[in-house]
Amino acid sequence: MNHVIIAGAGHAGIQLADSLRTEGYSDRITLVDAETGLPYQRPPLSKDFLAADGTPELVPLKARKFFADKDIELVEANPIVSVDRHERAVTLANGDRLPYSALVFATGARTRRLVAPGADLGGVHHLRSADDATRLRSELAAARTVVVVGAGFIGLEFAAAAVDRGLDVTVVELGPRAMGRAVSAQISEYFQRLHAARGVRFVFDQTVSAFEGDAERVRAVVGGDGRRYPADLVVVGIGVEPNETAATDAGLRTDNGIVVNEYLRTDDDAIWAIGDCARFPCRHAGAPIRRESIQNAVDQARTLAATLTGRPTEYHHSPWFWSYQGKTKLQIAGVARGDGPITVVGDPGEGKFSVLRFDETRLVCVESVNHPAAHMAARSILSTASPISQEELAIVAFDLKLAARLSRTA
Ligand code: FAD
Numbered sequence: 001m002n003h004v005i006i007a008g009a010g011h012a013g014i015q016l017a018d019s020l021r022t023e024g025y026s027d028r029i030t031l032v033d034a035e036t037g038l039p040y041q042r043p044p045l046s047k048d049f050l051a052a053d054g055t056p057e058l059v060p061l062k063a064r065k066f067f068a069d070k071d072i073e074l075v076e077a078n079p080i081v082s083v084d085r086h087e088r089a090v091t092l093a094n095g096d097r098l099p100y101s102a103l104v105f106a107t108g109a110r111t112r113r114l115v116a117p118g119a120d121l122g123g124v125h126h127l128r129s130a131d132d133a134t135r136l137r138s139e140l141a142a143a144r145t146v147v148v149v150g151a152g153f154i155g156l157e158f159a160a161a162a163v164d165r166g167l168d169v170t171v172v173e174l175g176p177r178a179m180g181r182a183v184s185a186q187i188s189e190y191f192q193r194l195h196a197a198r199g200v201r202f203v204f205d206q207t208v209s210a211f212e213g214d215a216e217r218v219r220a221v222v223g224g225d226g227r228r229y230p231a232d233l234v235v236v237g238i239g240v241e242p243n244e245t246a247a248t249d250a251g252l253r254t255d256n257g258i259v260v261n262e263y264l265r266t267d268d269d270a271i272w273a274i275g276d277c278a279r280f281p282c283r284h285a286g287a288p289i290r291r292e293s294i295q296n297a298v299d300q301a302r303t304l305a306a307t308l309t310g311r312p313t314e315y316h317h318s319p320w321f322w323s324y325q326g327k328t329k330l331q332i333a334g335v336a337r338g339d340g341p342i343t344v345v346g347d348p349g350e351g352k353f354s355v356l357r358f359d360e361t362r363l364v365c366v367e368s369v370n371h372p373a374a375h376m377a378a379r380s381i382l383s384t385a386s387p388i389s390q391e392e393l394a395i396v397a398f399d400l401k402l403a404a405r406l407s408r409t410a
Pocket of ligand 1: 007008009010011012013032033034035042043044045046078079080081106107108109127128129154243246274275276277291292293294295297320321322323324
């Protein structure tokens, strides 16, 4: 009998199991995870879960009944520790050995750690799992002065929640601007001002050399230039690293992610990788990349389900992403490559606008603030094969909804 083993019951793994059943796969499916309990959604952990008026409850990806109804075995708190590619079998942490006909790594990523003296003091947090978020939330109640290391999405979502609770918040960032690797200068500046207006202090171009503390608890973050930033709670949000150890140990190619082809297959005919842990050739980025988003996890899972059920399908979905920072929603469609021409549509002063980013010839990315209709239109335009240029968009006065309608009927 065929047996698909999925390592990781996160967004990608759960979607794959679900889509395999939808596609008509009727043999055995086993989902193996390192964590305990029902698999849950990660995005709320830095948003609602921490907000003063939010709900500190985990949002399950599926109810317990789903696994019984769909005949999917869920193995909890028992990660895959090794893969015998010759015998096509995995070994779990408890020593159990399971044979597979197809093995899928959907192992996600873990937070990158800052290597500095005092990094393991009490009060220094990372945010990836339900346990991380629960610990952080319980300490937020007594905290007064917070330092966030890293002005990326998670750092800023947390900063918004902390300042909402009346805490004193300083964000220390290595680069020159907020979310610098992911968004245009216009969006960086907009969000920096938004957070600053609510009381968040920003320190850019600053490294962290140490965490100081007393009685095992952090009291300050020390910058590379010796400046000290007082803190009784610190959140380090400096990115993630893929969970690829079992793949590397099995001799599969890894390079900041498990290397796969357009079909999401590794060099081994029976082994695949999807979601945050996979490094795949991305047509939109023009290079092999790893992408960390729900869209990517879910769409790669659906694509792979088609392949595993006899319809080989390449993965070329146009990417999109969202982030909530306080009450402000940022949505990004597409991928910008470098600093091409930009057109701003709408009014940043009114808190509702989009930044349209072009390469030499076509629209490649749209970043929308509180502008969901523009985001949806951008996704529609960017998913079509025919590129649309800045000149063509100018003809319709940069009305993305109209342009989307026209490109559908073209
Ligand atoms: P994961 O969801 O990380 O799941 C991987 C699973 O594999 C984990 O449960 C892990 O325990 C398990 N595992 C690891 N190693 C093994 C092993 N050896 N054997 C078995 N199991 C293993 N994305 C957005 O698009 N929008 C957002 O607003 C957003 N907000 C986020 C907020 C937070 C706080 C976090 C942490 C992430 C956020 N993301 C957001 C990113 C998004 O959650 C990830 O891209 C998504 O979870 C990736 O899904 P995945 O299934 O690849 O990995």
